[in-house]
Amino acid sequence: MKAGIVVFPGINRERDMAIALHASTGRAPAMLWHKDADLTGLDLVVIPGGFSYGDYLRCGAMAAQSPAMAAIRAHVARGGYLLGVCNGFQILTEAGLLPGALLRNAGLRFLSMDCHLRVERADTAFTNRYRAGEVFRAPMAHGDGNYFADDATLDRLEGENLVALRYATAEGAVTPDANFNGAARNIAGILSPSLRVMGLMPHPEDLVDPLMGGTDGKPLFDALAALEVA
Amino acid sequence: MKAEVTIMLKAGVLDPQGKAIGQALHGLGFAGVGEVRQGKIIQLELAETDPAKAKAAAEDMARKLLANTVIESFKVEIKP
Numbered sequence: 302m303k304a305g306i307v308v309f310p311g312i313n314r315e316r317d318m319a320i321a322l323h324a325s326t327g328r329a330p331a332m333l334w335h336k337d338a339d340l341t342g343l344d345l346v347v348i349p350g351g352f353s354y355g356d357y358l359r360c361g362a363m364a365a366q367s368p369a370m371a372a373i374r375a376h377v378a379r380g381g382y383l384l385g386v387c388n389g390f391q392i393l394t395e396a397g398l399l400p401g402a403l404l405r406n407a408g409l410r411f412l413s414m415d416c417h418l419r420v421e422r423a424d425t426a427f428t429n430r431y432r433a434g435e436v437f438r439a440p441m442a443h444g445d446g447n448y449f450a451d452d453a454t455l456d457r458l459e460g461e462n463l464v465a466l467r468y469a470t471a472e473g474a475v476t477p478d479a480n481f482n483g484a485a486r487n488i489a490g491i492l493s494p495s496l497r498v499m500g501l502m503p504h505p506e507d508l509v510d511p512l513m514g515g516t517d518g519k520p521l522f523d524a525l526a527a528l529e530v531a
Numbered sequence: 532m533k534a535e536v537t538i539m540l541k542a543g544v545l546d547p548q549g550k551a552i553g554q555a556l557h558g559l560g561f562a563g564v565g566e567v568r569q570g571k572i573i574q575l576e577l578a579e580t581d582p583a584k585a586k587a588a589a590e591d592m593a594r595k596l597l598a599n600t601v602i603e604s605f606k607v608e609i610k611p
Contacts, residue, residue, distance in 0.1 A: 359599055366596055395599065402601045409547045449544060449602060483545070 302526050304345040305331035307338050307373065309364045312351035312388065314504070321506035322347070325522035335369040340376045344530045348373075350387030350442070350504060360403060360445045361391030370396050380530050382426060383498045387443055390490075390500030399491055399500045400458065401450030403443075407483025411444040416481060416503055418489050419469035422462055425492060426528045427499045430520030436473045437517040439503035441481070446502040448484035448491075455485055466490035466501055532577045533610040534589035538598045539570035573597055582609045 304322050308315050315332060322330045331343070340346055354363035364370070377383050377398065385393040393399045406412055415438050423433040431437065450458070458464055467487040468480045480487045482502070490501030505518025540546045546568050553567035575592070579585040589607045598605040 358597070362596065362599065394601075400601075402599055404545060404602060405547055407545060407547055409551055447545070451601075 302326050302345065302528055303328075303331070303343050304347060304525070305333050305338075305340060305343045306347045306349055307333050307335055307369060308349075309335045309351075309353040309367065309369070309392075311353045311355055312349055314350035314387065314506070317504070317506045318347055318349040318386070321509040321518065321522045322525070324509055325519065325526040327526075335364070335367060338369045338372050340372050340381070343376065343381060344528060345382045345384065345525055346373060346376050348383075348385045348389030348392050349506075350389060353388055353392065356445075359395065361388060361393075361395040364388075364392045365395035365397075374398070377493075377495075377498060380497065382525070382528060382530070384427065384525070385498075385500040386504060386506065387441075387446075387502055390502055391445065393498065393500045398498055399493060400454050401448055401485075401491070403445045403502070404447040404449045405445050406443070406447050406481070408481075411442075412446065412481050413440075413442045414481070415439065416441050416489070417469050417471050417473075417479065418466040418503060419473050419475060421464045421467055422492075425465065425496045425499070427492075427521060427524055428465060430524040434473060436469055436471060437505075437520075438471075438508065438515060439505050439518055440507045441503040443482070443502055446482040446484065448488045448502070450485060455488075458488075458491060459486070461494060463492045463494065464488055464490075465492050465499055466503075532579055532582065532585045534575040534577055534585055535608045535610060536573045536575065536589055536593050536597050537570060537606045537608070538573065538593070538603050539568060539605075540602055541604050544602050570603075585609050
């Protein structure tokens, strides 16, 4: 499995992502500066977290309109996989590759803390090393993670089973108290209809080694390590 | 020709910043303040001299970049 990480100016979580991918795949992912992002031959492209272009205008807005997005769209069109984490998720929604938008956290605070995620479907290339209904811990670090979409879009996401992860209690209950940023229907991560694009706000890459305090996020990268683009 | 693009969160989209501003006004003793919504204004200097064309261009810019129409609405005003 060949992975590449696209780095925009202001992205700052690319090294954590590289460590997680390297640990699961056994090879270092390509680090691709957005200006010369050649994605040929890659199975997986990752847009990591950070503050691309200083979050100017809206989180992810500038990166979503940058020339590198054309190559990323082409990668998806030819059957490649795409993962956006945190700012990466914001970029994917701004680019229209995933529906909805990420609003300012309902409580206005930047949230730097752990949350629990319930796996809503475990039959995807991203989540198949978890069990459906399984709960895992993930750190989050964002000011704008409040997932929003209109009711019709939310109904479609749920109807087509495209919600990958929801904020939940450690026991797996999807409650308002577990939904720190106020996300619509506790949505933490969603999938494209092709199931080849996933975006999520929390950071599974931050828990992939006992030295980090846990390995809750490792199954995501182990699953990705096994994928191959047909 | 100048265009002024006003961008607001759509009705029904939670505006926690507006809410916080409203609470601060209330805390300062300003009575009778209802809902507060906040947004942004972007001023553009355009080479175009035809007002209708300038407006159409600014609206195109708003749709493509300046506003995220999933969550925001916009209004373009042309100023001499």
